Amino acid sequence: MxxxxxxxxxxxxxxxxxxxxxxxxxxxxxxxxxxxxxxxxxxxxxxxxxxxxxxxxxxxxxxxxxxxxxxxxxxxxxxxxxxxxxxxxxxxxxxxxxxxxxxxxxxxxxxxxxxxxxxxxxxDRVAPVPGWQSAGVYSLGAAQIALKAQGVALGRRIVLMGSGPLLTLVGAQLVKAGADVAAVLDTSPWRRQMRGFLGLAVRPVVALRGLALRARLGGRYHAGVKLERIEADASGVTAMRWRDAGGMQRLTPCDMIGMGWHLxxxxxxxxxxxxxxxxxxxxxxxxxxxxxxxxxxxxxxxxxxxxxxxxxxxxxxxxxxxxxxxxxxxxxxxxxxxxxxxxxxxxxxxxxxLATAFPWPDAMARSLPNDEIVCRCENVNAGAIRESVEHSGGEANRVKSLSRVGMGRCQGRYCQLAAVELVAERAGCTAGAVGRFRGQAPVRPAPIGAFLRED
Missing domain, CATH: 3.50.50.60 (FAD/NAD(P)-binding domain)
Structure with a gap:
């Protein structure tokens, strides 16, 4: 044919x-x-x-x-x-x-x-952390793209945080490339990671490879942490404030933060x-x-x-x-x-x-203070989302229309999952019952001129 x-x-x-x-x-x-x-x-x-x-x-x-x-x-x-x-x-x-x-x-x-x-x-699947709207905060994927495509690290002193294989991989890649990685902060505790071991054991070579990458991080890696706040000034990120698995408060100076919870x-x-x-x-x-x-x-x-x-x-x-x-x-x-x-x-x-070992931090998202930003595109905070639940019945798209969460250029790619957790917590239902934001065209930002043709 x-x-x-x-x-x-x-x-x-x-x-x-x-x-x-x-x-x-x-x-x-x-x-x-x-x-x-x-x-x-x-x-x-x-x-x-x-x-x-x-x-x-x-x-x-x-x-x-x-x-x-x-x-x-x-x-x-x-x-x-x-x-x-x-x-x-x-x-x-x-x-x-x-x-x-x-x-x-x-x-x-x-x-x-x-x-x-x-x-x-x-x-990247990201979750809001107080201060994450500051300059110098990137997703783990962005950090990896910069390293692969241009051979550069996005900061002079780096903190990575989140959970999942990508966290370990990007950390190990940056260390291997000579970047100054100050800390790799994993919100999943060791006990939770071990719960996923039976599933991971079906691919032992891959699991061992991940452990080898983890070993490359050495003392930079910390499991079971609690993320408190990204400190920043007018120039951008200055430090990460967190608590270790034992509850001790830590402050790690840095000028770049990469974040992500799997995909x-x-x-x-x-x-x-x-x-x-x-x-x-x-x-x-x-x-x-x-x-x-x-x-x-x-x-x-x-x-x-x-x-x-x-x-x-x-x-x-x-x-x-x-x-x-x-x-x-x-x-x-x-x-x-x-x-x-x-x-x-x-x-x-x-x-x-993997999903068992490195879970999405739903409790962290649900406990965000009212004044913290959830939707960076539209500058919508957690309080506005919670308030909209009183008038929306806890349905995702009604919350979106009332609060403007998810209406920015990313169309909810970075904020939707956390916003739904906030709505579910306030409405007293499951995240699945809240629903999802409906997809809208164009799915990527497009200039008006791109739609104009001489014909």
């Missing part, structure tokens, strides 16, 4: 999931279009630096260097051979009736599709594409619903961390499965999924172990 008569299949995201999905479709004789915000394929975990960058893959990706290089080489070869179309530096900002609105260097263009594979990945699935496009959602009590976030192959209905398929938070290995498997489901639904020969489904089940057990 010629390219012009083939079904129009669009993949959003060129990370591990998107690359494997594209390769599976190409091997079946199809020509997918891959849309990605970065200049070069790889995604966040295997993000590639600019050409001429001097650090080696081993320095950038550690034990995952071989996997990263294999994915990079595969995608580049398929693109160079003209077997797929790569639209780099492009953001899908809306989905409507089989069409994607794509923001690129030439403005906004509309691309139709017959089948859509969303491999949108995940972003939150990037689901805005899935929402606009009409996917159903369910609240996951263990991950404490809303995740889209799909079958084991990634089918979400209406010709939409989901893969990677935008569906399940399974990491890079899980994303590769999910990308192959989503593409196989797409091929089967088109009546074309599809590769067997049985082996990948078994691997995915194992990764799911590991991920549940």
């Amino acid at each position: 010629s390219e012009t008569s083939s079904p129009r299949i669009v993949i959003v995201g060129a990370g591990p999931a998107g690359i494997r999905a594209a390769a599976t479709l190409v091997n079946a004789g199809l020509h997918p279009v891959v849309i990605d915000e970065s200049n070069r394929a790889g995604g966040q975990i295997y993000r590639r630096p600019p050409a001429g960058f001097t650090r080696t893959p081993e320095e950038l990706y550690g034990s995952e260097a071989a996997k990263a290089c294999a994915l990079h080489t595969l995608f580049d070869r398929l693109a160079e051979e003209g077997r797929l179309t790569h639209r780099a530096l492009s953001s899908v900002i809306a989905v409507y009736e089989g069409r994607l609105h794509v923001l690129g260097e030439g403005g906004v263009q509309v691309i139709g599709y017959d089948r859509l594979i969303l491999a949108t990945g995940a972003s 939150r699935a990037e689901t805005h496009l899935a929402d606009l594409a009409g996917c159903a959602f369910t609240y996951d009590e263990q991950w404490r976030q809303w995740l889209p619903k799909a079958d084991e192959m990634g089918r979400a209905g209406n010709g939409v398929y989901l893969a990677g961390d935008g569906l399940q938070l399974l990491g890079a290995d899980g994303a590769e498997i999910a990308g192959r499965l989503a593409a196989a489901a797409c091929l089967a639904d088109l009546g074309r020969p599809a590769p067997s999924a049985s082996a990948d489904l078994r691997k995915l089940a194992r990764l799911e057990r590991f991920a549940r172990g």
Whole structure:
């Protein structure tokens, strides 16, 4: 079948999931279009630096260097051979009736599709800490991007805080690069981390690798801490005030703070594409619903961390499965999924172990003082959110409309989870009962001029 008569299949995201999905479709004789915000394929975990960058893959990706290089080489070869179309530096900002609105260097263009594979990945899951609106506070992902893409640390003296594998990984990467990491503060106590051990044991090599990274941090790492306040002056962050597991108050001078509690699935496009959602009590976030192959209905398929938070290995498997489901639904020969489904089940057990060991700090979010900022985009504090519950009945979108929480440029990516905890606490219900903010287009900020065309 010629390219012009083939079904129009669009993949959003060129990370591990998107690359494997594209390769599976190409091997079946199809020509997918891959849309990605970065200049070069790889995604966040295997993000590639600019050409001429001097650090080696081993320095950038550690034990995952071989996997990263294999994915990079595969995608580049398929693109160079003209077997797929790569639209780099492009953001899908809306989905409507089989069409994607794509923001690129030439403005906004509309691309139709017959089948859509969303491999949108995940972003940092952050929780408000008093003072987090100060200059010099970043997410762990931002710190990692700066290190991978430009080879720089974002501060001269750094404190990292939160919980989860990314906290340890970024800390170890910064230490290895020669940065001055003063402290790595984990809100999960050792006892809670051990509760997740059975799940983590299904991937012993990965678990041991994480412990080796933890050992590299040495005395910088502290478990079971209580985060009190980020101290700052007019120039930005000056120190982190915290209590150790024994209750002793500590003050660590610093000029940069990186924060994050594992990840939150990037689901805005899935929402606009009409996917159903369910609240996951263990991950404490809303995740889209799909079958084991990634089918979400209406010709939409989901893969990677935008569906399940399974990491890079899980994303590769999910990308192959989503593409196989797409091929089967088109009546074309599809590769067997049985082996990948078994691997995915194992990764799911590991991920549940992570969720148990490194939980979202819901109690910390619910106890925020009224004057502390929750929504940094709109400068909405915890008191305004609590007050809005009295007039909203504790429903997420009514709280949003009354308080403006989640109405800024991030569209709730950084504040929604904490805001929902505050609403649930005041309304006396579960976070799942509060609901979620509805997705709105454009899902990324877009200049008005991008919508204007001479035609």
